[in-house]
Amino acid sequence: TNPVSSVALQANNMPNGSILWGGFTKKIGFADWPLYVSESLKYPSKFKYAYVYDEAYLAIGKGTEEPFTPGYHEVAMNNAADVTHAAGLKTVITILPHTIMDPGFVMTAINKYDIIAIDIYVDWPTVNTHGDNYGTNPYSNALWASVRKLRAQGFTGDVWYIYQAFGIKGADEEIKLRKIKRVI
Secondary structure (H helix, E strand, O other), X not given: OOHHHHHHHHHHHOOOOEEEEOOOHHHHOOOOHHHHHHHHOOOOOOEEEXXXXXXXXXXXXXXXXXXXXXXXXXHHHHHHHHHHHHOOOXXXXXXXXXXXXXXXXXXXXXXXXXXXXEEEEOOOOOOOOOOOOOOOOHHHHXXXXXXXXXXXXXXXXXXXXXXXXXXXXXXXXXXXHHHHHHHO
């Protein structure tokens, strides 16, 4: 919560070219953002990017049933992007494919962001791609359709893919349980 100590901790524990974390701006806002960014400049070449916002346009408490809230924190995000660019850092935001594929989705300043990371949760309901599919895999389709929609809206930056698999259990968990049972 202290920008000075937070940036120092990040700088001393991450490799060059890392992403600056300025706090969970979706909940705490951007009051300290300029300080996080200015502190990052004390560590030349340590930070290349700044993580401006998580799950843009998804209002707190909303989910896939209401994935897009027009303008939600958009002015503050855009102002933070300007501060970040003025310091020579690249901007990163994440957006859910459910948000991007919402029929009303639009960003007023899409190219203020150098990277839009598409945040796909495999344990969430399938994304409605409105027929814009790459193949039969629903996650590939969500990524494909989201990138195409961002590009259609004029986005020229990089697109990153974030595969979120919280709570997914698989063979590894089964193997662990078998080993535990043998020990018991």
